[in-house]
Amino acid sequence: MKSRLTTTAILLLMAALLAASRQSAAAVEQGLRLCAETVIPALFPFLVLSALLVELGGISSIAPPLQFLAARLFGCSAAGAGVFLLSLAGGYPTGPRLIAQLYTSGQLSRQEAEHLLRFSNNAGPAFILGLVGLGRFGSLRMGLALWIIHAVSAGLVALLLRPRCPFTAPASPPPQTSFPQALVSAVGGAGSTAVQLCAFVTFFCTLLQLAADHLGIVHPLALGFVELTQGILALPATPAGFVMAAALLGWGGLSVHCQSAALLAGTGLSLGKYLPGKLLHGIIASFFSIIYLFFSF
Secondary structure, eight states: OHHHHHHHHHHHHHHHHHHTHHHHHHHHHHHHHHIIIIIHHHHHHHHHHHHHHHHTTOGGGSSGGGHHHHHHHHOOOHHHHHHHHHHHHHOTTHHHHHHHHHHHTTSSOHHHHHHHHTTOOOOOHIIIIIIIIIIIHSOHHHHHHHHHHHHHHHHHHHHHTOOSSOOOOOOOOOOOOOHHHHHHHHHHHHHHHHHHHHHHHHHHHHHHHHHHHHHOOOOHHHHHHHOHHHHHHTOOSSHHHHHHHHHHHHHOOHHHHHHHHHHHTTTOOOOTTHHHHHHHHHHHHHHHHHHHHHHHO
């Protein structure tokens, strides 16, 4: 029964694409333009450098001064703390990609990897300050406030969901990869990841265009629930829009979650704890945004 329903839904979607071929083509073009102007410039260099850091075994050296604090607050090892910090700096989906690399190389246990997924997939400052702050609200100050709210909310999710006993990194041999080999691997992996990201963004942009044309779904929360950037661009530059922006940034969108699932494919890591963590992130961020507005006006 479930298979028949899925098949019917796919056939109906294909029919809708054929019936609205011109609009669908325009949506694909818009998605590709969005990738070229926003996604790839913001993410690709950081994806390369973060992957290079993992390939050379330097991820654990990012947070040794914070290791004790990270273990106490978030229950993370030094490598886990490094992933969390890089996820805040690099943006979606830097965290899941690093987690997959570290887990497959034996530098993270399965339990810690799945714990990190709850709070280490975050929007980066370039996206929040540029597209959201300046682009949507016309204010760098609003963008900075949203990024701080986003980062603090992610940390609070980690604190609320921390395990009773802090994780320790499993014993694993240090990487033996030379710098040229690591660079080639990092660039190739980042390129493959960038293609996947653009594919998901373009696909979900097309679905949203069909939903707008045939179902009249144009509310920013509905759009952002599916694809983050489309929801952000549809927000009003009002206090209510600010709260919705905080919630959407915490949630991330189905497109981001599919990107994360694609990056984790083959690792055996479960997303069962990931989605509740992202939902909690969105709720906490919206709460903090209301507090910020209350004291700002």
